[in-house]
Amino acid sequence: MQITIEVNNRKIKAEKGETILSALNRNGILIPTLCRMRDFTPTGACRMCVVEVEGRDRLVTACSQPVEEWMRIMTHSQRVIRSRKTIVELLLSNHPDDCLYCNRNLNCELQRLAEELNINERRIRGKKIQMRLDQSSHSVVRELSKCILCGRCIRVCDEIVTATTLGFLNRGKTAHVGTAMDRDFNFSSCLNCGQCILVCPTGALHEKHNTTEVMESLNRDNVTNVICYSPAVPCAVAEIMGLKYSKEFDLVLNAVLRQIGFDKVYNCGFATDLYIDKAARSLYSSVKEGRRETTYLSACPAWLKYAEQKLPGEIGSLSTLKIPQQIAGAIVKGVVAEDISGGNSEIFTVSVTPCTGMKFESRRDGMTRKGVSDIDAVITVTELSRLIRLFGVDITSPSGEPADAPMNIRSSSALLTEVSGGYTEAIVRSLMHLSGSGEPEKKIFRKLRNNHGFRDLSLAIGDEQYSFAIVDGLHSLERLNAEISGGKSYDIVEVMVCPSGCVHGGGLAFFSSKEVLRTRARQIYATEESEAVNTASRSPALLSFYEEYGDFSDERGEILHTKYNARDVLL
């Protein structure tokens, strides 16, 4: 039902039951917000969005107050502006004046608010916060001195990730965001997914930077520098650089990476194809033999850590295949090392991913052989885009170059895995190929692509019936458990911790609307359609790799597998 309210002496239409803020935004009146996150319950904690409502003594938070018929609202009166300004001035009073050296310089919500509210002198002087810098995690750095206690990271960790790693500790001036027993991140239940980084308005949470070691390695002699990038990376780099993504951009990125100085450029999508092929083959053969058991895909590092610490009973059901990034590392260092070393004594493998959890994954037990790690450094897409700018590469100029053999080509299935549901779709395609039942119809996947949260799919491939379940965002695990306890059983369960999958990874560019996520997914689907090879098991690079080096179904296959152990952390 529509009602009319009066805002700044102008009548506007509002829906009954919506908040003042959403009514204002729809009518083109912008109000600064800080602690607000779209699609979350409002907390009204920061009081940035206050407005004056006639008849009320106190200012009202627009983000949490529903509109009512009688309301006469002033959004930018002197009192309101002064109040907002004071809040930001108080936040700045004890904030370290570190902007020039800050990770979020020019991209910081607090900085932007200060600028928007015309704060140009230091009116309030406070004692600077001196809290510890937590660099213990491989993935997430916590700079408590920059934290403004908005609580967004806590809410995303509770409601979306459901790891409940973060909470407010202590009270008053010692209050801060921390983990159980105030431990550092490496001893906590943190999944390294990086969702908290994406919502942090300041530089208090950011990914751990590995660019320094990458640059050091690029400058060393006798080192073969290898880089492999996940299928989503070209798409994400294009987004950061403001370009439109198409499949040609993969080739451009190869050229860009070579310009930066990498000797070998690999497409990690090859390893994804290998992963899909192996997973599909093992499912196909076990079902053929009549063995039906649920396998949880091991393609999300945050999910793996979650399973290890929270679901020790399910560890046996996790697929033992390594994450594609680690498969690529194992192939570089364990299979093709001699071919590519070119007389150099060392190979340095760098991986670019949209995921902060991969930094942790590359340091996991079992990801080294003879003391040499498979992947030496993992950088996120944001770090890569910084490298590209640092090395002065004009991303619009180079013409495309192919990646290096053997990991030069990926199927379009590999690209698809970057959106949640993609692994399932890719495995279905491979299963159809294996059972000789031709191309899948597009409409069976529509259900997988549209819903978010939990969805399942059951279909006949060849002579057998297969069922799949997809979870994105761990809050949907409940739905999975309900379905399983309701008697359903699944052959493959694909779990992604980040909602929508890797296109929402913690190492990607910051964004504030779901529209960006949808655009990313749409771009991937569109590019996927334009590519020729859409089945992982039919990828020409994979087939020629099998021909040259064998298909790793013998004991050499152990380099593709790992094992998981229960993890003792405070939950």
Next chain:
Amino acid sequence: MTDSVEKIVSSYKSGRREDLIPILQKIQEAVGYIPEEAIVAIGNKLKISTTKIYGLATFYDQFRFFPQGKIHITICNGTTCYINGASDVIEAVREFVGTEPGDTSRDKLFSYEVTTCVGGCHSSPVILVNGEYHAPVTPESISEMLSKLRVVIENE
């Protein structure tokens, strides 16, 4: 886990978040502090994350996470004691024990905390040593008393 913690936790119903503070208080009373395993046990019982329990417990001054020292000093910092020089008393104790309020000294002999009114305003500033009132005190008298106490307990 100590038996007393287990006994206290098991006497409550599962999944009732409102029982959190009473459980914490009972454990503190029985054990003297909130041990880590107690937080885990409460978390399992009430289905609350340990982070949230720790966050709540650190919000209130009454909960401690380390065992008390053999000598536990409570310093009153209520209005009257504050006016009569409790800050100097706190400073003297801090210097003697060598820790912040709420912590326990490394040799586990001394711990202290700062609290609001203990009801001895007429002879402030007041401190409690293992529950026993001493008033009025001065920074000098406290240092002297604590030095004597240290000799006594070290010889025990």
